[in-house]
Amino acid sequence: MKTTFRIVGILGGIIGVFVIIFLIIIFSTFPDMCGNRISRTIESPKKGWKIVVFERDCGATTDFSTQISILQANQELRNEAGNIFTADSGHGNAEISKYGLIYVEPHWLNSRTILIKYDSMATVYEQEDSFNGITIKYEKVKRGT
Numbered sequence: 001m002k003t004t005f006r007i008v009g010i011l012g013g014i015i016g017v018f019v020i021i022f023l024i025i026i027f028s029t030f031p032d033m034c035g036n037r038i039s040r041t042i043e044s045p046k047k048g049w050k051i052v053v054f055e056r057d058c059g060a061t062t063d064f065s066t067q068i069s070i071l072q073a074n075q076e077l078r079n080e081a082g083n084i085f086t087a088d089s090g091h092g093n094a095e096i097s098k099y100g101l102i103y104v105e106p107h108w109l110n111s112r113t114i115l116i117k118y119d120s121m122a123t124v125y126e127q128e129d130s131f132n133g134i135t136i137k138y139e140k141v142k143r144g145t
Contacts, residue, residue: 033058033059034056034079035056035057035058035079036054036057036067036079037054037055037100038052038054039053039054039055039099039101040052040053042108043073044073044108044111045108045111047073048072048111049134050071050072050073050075051114052068052069052071053066053067053101053106054082055099055100055101056081056086063088063089064088064100065087065088065125066085066086066087066101066102066122067081067085067086068084068085068104069082069083070083070131070132070134081126084126084127084131085106085124086124086125086126087102087104087118087119087123088102088122088123089102089122090121090122091123093121093122093123094119094121094123095119102122103117103118103119103122103143104116104117104118104119105117105118105141109137112134113135113136113137114135114136114137115137115138115139116136116137117138117139118140118141119141119143120140120143
């Protein structure tokens with residue numbers, strides 16, 4: 001009887017080690033389940049910066065989100081979250097376009113100021129007021145009705 005328990009314990013330990021190794025391999029091979037799809041890019045008046053509007057999808061357990069990053073003109077968007085604005089539809093409260101985005105309309109007021117208009121029904125998770133000396137203003141817009 002003791003031998004049986006010992007064998008079961010050893011087998012359980014070996015299986016546990018293999019499961020842990022398997023999970024480490026899976027998570028190191030696929031570290032980021034998120035993906036970005038660029039909707040549009042808007043260059044600054046002096047062409048040194050750009051606004052990138054994109055959809056970020058992190059799989060079945062999260063809603064698609066509309067995100068905005070400010071990047072240097074020669075910089076590519078990496079597979080990361082936006083650096084100035086993140087919002088989603090608020091469980092369907094804000095209308096989503098055929099491209100999977102909530103209404104968001106950024107534009108340059110001048111070379112150092114951006115205005116971002118967005119759907120007032122959206123749920124906003126990040127809303128930075130400045131980035132690298134660039135001022136960011138926001139305006140909620142009532143859509144529909």
